[in-house]
Amino acid sequence: MSTLEKSASNGSAELKLTKKHFESDQEVRWCPGCGDYSILAQTQRTLPGLELDKEKYVFISGIGCSSRFPYYMNTYGFHTIHGRAPAIATGVKAVNPDLSVWVITGDGDSLSIGGNHLIHMLRRNVGLNVILFNNRIYGLTKGQYSPTSEFGKITKSSPFGSVDHPFNPVSLAIGAGATFVARTMDRDPAHMQKVIKTASGHEGTSFVEVFQNCNIFNDGAWLKYTEKEKRADNVVYLEQDKPLVFGANRDKGIRLDGFRPEVVSIADGKYGESDLLVHNEKDEDATYSFILSHMMDNPELPVPLGVFRCVDKMPYERALNEQVDAARKKMGEPDLQALLDSGDTWEVK
Amino acid sequence: MSTLEKSASNGSAELKLTKKHFESDQEVRWCPGCGDYSILAQTQRTLPGLELDKEKYVFISGIGCSSRFPYYMNTYGFHTIHGRAPAIATGVKAVNPDLSVWVITGDGDSLSIGGNHLIHMLRRNVGLNVILFNNRIYGLTKGQYSPTSEFGKITKSSPFGSVDHPFNPVSLAIGAGATFVARTMDRDPAHMQKVIKTASGHEGTSFVEVFQNCNIFNDGAWLKYTEKEKRADNVVYLEQDKPLVFGANRDKGIRLDGFRPEVVSIADGKYGESDLLVHNEKDEDATYSFILSHMMDNPELPVPLGVFRCVDKMPYERALNEQVDAARKKMGEPDLQALLDSGDTWEVK
Amino acid sequence: MGKPVESLKDVTIRFAGDSGDGMQLVGNELANTSALIGNDIGVLPDYPAEIRAPIGTLPGVSGYQLHISSEDIHTPGEKYDALIAMNPAALKMNIENLKPNGVLIVNLDSFKARNLQLARYDENPLENGSLDKYQVFSVDMTALTRNALIDLKLSSKVADRCKNFFALGMVFWLYNRNMDHAVSFIKTKFAKRAELAEANLLALKAGSSYCEMTEQFATSYEVKPAKLPPGKYRNLTGNTAVAMGVIAASQKSGLPVFLGSYPITPASEILHELSRFKNFGVRTFQAEDEIAAICSTIGAAYAGALALTTTSGPGLALKGEAVGLAVMTELPVVICNIQRAGPSTGLPTKTEQSDLMQAMYGRNGEAPLPVLAASRPADCFETAYEACRIAVKYMTPVIFLSDGYIGNGSEPWPVPRVGDLPEIPVEFAKDAESFAPYLRDEETLARPWAIPGTPGLEHRIGGLEKDAVTGNVSYSARNHEYMTTMRARKVEKIANELPKLEIDGADQGELLVVGWGSTYGTLKTAVERKQAQGKSVSRIHLRFLNPLPNDLGEVLGNFKKIVVPEINSGQLVRLLRDKYLVSAISYSKMQGLPFFSSEIETRIDEILGE
């Protein structure tokens, strides 16, 4: 049933795929230095390692700098309209569940105009892989604040500071019923590859937030986490069944006080690893991942990267297609003439 | 600053308002037995007790059976288009923060087509009072499943059972950043009046889910909670600083195991009230209310009614209008001619 | 049946009662019975607003009008020969259109003070002589029904629900209808609740026996079967016909159906219908809104399905931006718009033809697409089928227009033979060598349909202007002009395959009546009556509103005057005046109601007399 099963068709299977195979002939047109380059590269590097033929991939995007992405992938690609990629992708996946369908989107595209489609895709658990390029700004339209921009942010459209409180994208996704949620960043290629790979293997919707730098309109938005020197102290990497340890010397950890996470030192002997929160992305109860998601809002806590949540739940396209199969089994092969002739009919002689 | 402060205008202040004053001359047109009647009545009963003149109330709705509500209130009313009431109400409140603006909506109106406006209103914390009539069905269009209908539900548009997983409206609201969330039901008038009153006093967005019975298309959806006999065992009423006790004999309570709520008996001596979860709607951390919200999804737990969360956060219209005031103070009274004449000008003689 | 039977050419009957009285159910059953015995029928279900009003009030009245004929008819009739009024409100709302000396059957029990007051009657109309010009039959239906069911020991609430079948029984007797179909209908409908089946059967028979036994009616009537062309018939509504048409197109093309839809009156029934045919591979997606509905449809078309979306006016407005994407990406998407009265929410249960301009122009930029309109309930099948065929043949979104009147209305449908349906050949692109995403077919100007999953055809499409061959983004000025032109030309090309216009009447003369959509029946009736009077008036009816048929200009040119009756403020008339510079006259009605043929006849007389 997994959409990622090897296709039996006479596809490009024999070929050993490499990054090159996933590069289209179109010139990549982002600003030099833009974080989007890394996301593209990691995707192109990761896909060849997955077990699917190239023609089975479809990249569907909305509108934004990030949404140019499909043009650069030598797969099927659809650069649609602003905010609607999840809905279009749902149609694709419903019709052909064998395809590996990716939704590429920005913080404006998916959280502003596309917010409704995003949450509905998540609750339905449609088998799509979403990569959200979060640069906390509208890049393509040249720098207005987005739904992830900080309260008070000064931009072209908020010269006195934005009066909007931002979304926490991961909390929102979890509140909407997400079954897979992860976070990674443009400046950590290896981690991103791992996350992309894991996401692609999840059967329902996988939602991946990527911290992405827009060096033109919001340079340094994620500096605190992306800079090599600061990263160790400001980021905690999530690993299944491992305690939440971080810090340059791996001497700090996250402990729960009730359901409030706090930083403790595991160097001074007061706390040890066994006191720490142990990561469990498989926890059916969404509360755990919700707690992780909110660590972002507390500047005293490190920000979690990795897979927050990964649980099984019937994906939309499977339920849909099982109904079709069941109906076929029960009602038999379709007979059009019989259908037209059904109901109360009469003969005029 | 509260929008509910007594207006100083020459309004209807002198008059002692009663329920009658809030009844319009329009015939109420819901199906006999519909839960909407109760919500209307409780609203009409509650408003006279609040400290505001009648003309300060505006009821704004989308489309649905529920959205007919404004016609029956003898206040300002706007029956708008499907799903858009929060956006329209935001415009009203931004322009005139002194008004008490209510958003009346259904589970289809606010969670299906209007989902995006709902979550954005919540994150912005616009000073609106939202009453969501949740009957888990599209009433007005005669009975299709809604985003709160159960997986597998058979309706006109899902003869083989719905393949959509439903939203948990309260979790969604909390994930979106809601500052006030509450739940009540059509069959408990006194409770509803209390909740409406509390909601009206909250400064940001207050979000109230009402279990409402559609006796035509989804009769008995909430029977488990609304029937007098079953209610005590299936519902837990939330009261600030009180432990979560319920049951016909008030012999059961909710205890947290980690962050997983469970039912314990406080009759057999093993647990006492002090072991129970104590309600704290003021908890800034959203996790607590998120846990409460998910009790709904576990059939072994009672469903909480009352105020889940009520915390202070800058409301949108206040921040917006403070900017206007600050700008006025800083830049002085507007001078149109000076504005037009500003910039690089030159004189042609 | 010792009483005299009078033979009638046709009869129009109106059932009216409270929304909860089951008028639609029994009206529909009479329609089916009549169709089955070979009458031609025309129906007009006439609901109140979508919301249910309190029992007994004027806004709560629900009506079902049925025209039964021994001849080929085209309308649900205007004035009624018989009115069945289940309560004072129903009487008040409908008496105006009962013919003088018409049969009026009222449920006497309901004419009590409270109901009279709810219906805003100051005095009882049954008692003040105001109904003297009708044949009034006051029948104690409630009591008689309860009486008939006495052995079943039902609660009176349940028993009272059966009085609609009592009324139907009376009508059956009055018009000499055979009860077999109704009996089997009741048995099927209440298969799971035997006591209800029995109760309704008893009520039905009681109604009929009541007439047989009492002296109430002096005469009964019969309407002989109509001389319809031979063949198999079935009674169906326009909305069901759309569903059937789409499934037929799916089977003929070999493409699975995908419907992305958001419920809205009066289009929801197409979603309901299609969702039942999972065994035909139909996938229905109830989207979160109209935008998601069309977008999922675009995705499905891209992935190789026969993809459609269904909606009504406000929903079409929401889809505008996405329709533009389908135009730009040249994907076959069928957009069904079942029109209702606007603007805005308007009168959701009332009919109107006011979305033609929206269908033509309701999106940004130059975004032409084919627009087709069905003319009658049964024609919804053929037109929906044609919309699908055109969409996949030309790789284009298509708008299919119908409206509440024909969508909810039903008529006998000559069930087609599958073999007679036009073929819908579909070939997905396969050959990587010759493939280019926007390389057009020379004849149709269609681009290839290359669905994801096909090895070697990986390519990218989108809403930015595309290069004329590769489909890559192109900012070239010349390319934009070329592509804009090609998109328009592709649509125009369709005109080349349209059949010659059928002219009802002489192909030249004084006056040409030009119609489109659901006015078909009324216009046909009116024009034929005038022709019978020797007037020089002809009629054409357009299925294609875009492109307009190639021979239309010539046809228009052969008449001195042209009138375009529309249930809007004059929309098609604008297209005709613009394109052909003919001084066509608009005749518009905007009352949320179809035309009456009398209105058209009067207007024809006026114009001819001018």
Added chain:
Amino acid sequence: MGKPVESLKDVTIRFAGDSGDGMQLVGNELANTSALIGNDIGVLPDYPAEIRAPIGTLPGVSGYQLHISSEDIHTPGEKYDALIAMNPAALKMNIENLKPNGVLIVNLDSFKARNLQLARYDENPLENGSLDKYQVFSVDMTALTRNALIDLKLSSKVADRCKNFFALGMVFWLYNRNMDHAVSFIKTKFAKRAELAEANLLALKAGSSYCEMTEQFATSYEVKPAKLPPGKYRNLTGNTAVAMGVIAASQKSGLPVFLGSYPITPASEILHELSRFKNFGVRTFQAEDEIAAICSTIGAAYAGALALTTTSGPGLALKGEAVGLAVMTELPVVICNIQRAGPSTGLPTKTEQSDLMQAMYGRNGEAPLPVLAASRPADCFETAYEACRIAVKYMTPVIFLSDGYIGNGSEPWPVPRVGDLPEIPVEFAKDAESFAPYLRDEETLARPWAIPGTPGLEHRIGGLEKDAVTGNVSYSARNHEYMTTMRARKVEKIANELPKLEIDGADQGELLVVGWGSTYGTLKTAVERKQAQGKSVSRIHLRFLNPLPNDLGEVLGNFKKIVVPEINSGQLVRLLRDKYLVSAISYSKMQGLPFFSSEIETRIDEILGE
């Protein structure tokens, strides 16, 4: 300055370079300087796609074209007298339109192998004789700039960013412009970064001195001030003018501005501009999408604000349903649509006039509203002001159309005196006795504006059809027809207050050119040239597209032929043909570019010669 100075009537200069080269900045500065010394100017900023392309590539080229004149001009010019090309790609994209013998200044350093290749040059055009017909000046700008800044010890990256001012310095010298304004501009712009201010000043002066010192240019030129009508002038873009117009309307009406908007090219600048004027009580709401944008606007209008929303084509498509609500509830909402090339995402940075039909018809049902279009950057002020005035006077949504060409373009604007602006009287309903929500003003047919908070006027409105007086929901057939008619008539009534059409030329003759929107300048230039040649051609330009002016039919009737040039496939022409049954000819261009007056002239000759 010992070299000869030649006097020119007008000159067209094009700056072209990489998106990162700052061409818009220096182009704009030259425009401001020229305007300040009294030239008339016309500009055409010409960005690449919204996305930044890799440095040195063809899609990355950004251009700024400026027409400086000593006479009243109306266009940014067509062929250039001088081209400044900062790299090979800029040369390639622009050389075609440099006049023979035109001045070509290139930045020599950038003509290296890599850049030549990125620009798809097989050989160096500076070396293969292909530029022989121009006056080529190859200047080592990079090196010269670095040299000039050597004392500042900047990184070469920073220093290189100053070369646009070096180029500007050269142009200043060449056209004898005074540098004062540029100097103060640089000081203000880089106020917070003193080293950059100094660097750019040095570069500017170096560019100028370079010309002064070297023998490169034999001559310099001057363009005398234009004879504009006396008064105070200011250079402003169309989008800024809209913002100013709205603020002016707010001040004159006493209503606070509320803008609900979602960013979109090329409309975002209006949002940016308005968000700066909080002290004028302007509230800007950056909505989550276009639907929320217009809906918040409707709410604000309902609450008593001067409410507007700004967008471009795809956004207008999304707003359609809500516009219908504004029509039904008769609330004053101004919808500004800054058009761009479509369909769908189309060519977002290119101009087009293809949303006229969408503005007219892009929503369900019969939903007429006034449509106005601005004709030039400065006219955006007046037209936006007028749109606000009409909206509140008639209680109606209004669509204001402009496009990317005039929205981004700028021209000298005679700054109006506040006292000269038309009054915008507004009276909210107050009196509970006489109040009824839909009781219309006899003259304007406007309903009263009764804002929430007013004691005694509590009432309900909505999207369902409303009773003609009370505004309560009404399902009456007659009422629906009446209200549909009243909504239409209200819009038509506006025509009664429109001024007589201004005819440029004789009021009868062979040919009338009918224009609307941003083609104004080109059409005026072309027609005046033809008139100067003695041709019988006149011109009108429409601000109101709906309603059309009362005297339009008569004016059209006085010409043998009519041509309607539009940057679309012919939209206004359809409205004219339909309404007046005149055989108006469409002349359409769909290249994402404005017309050239030469194109219009040729077309005029063709038509006159037919």
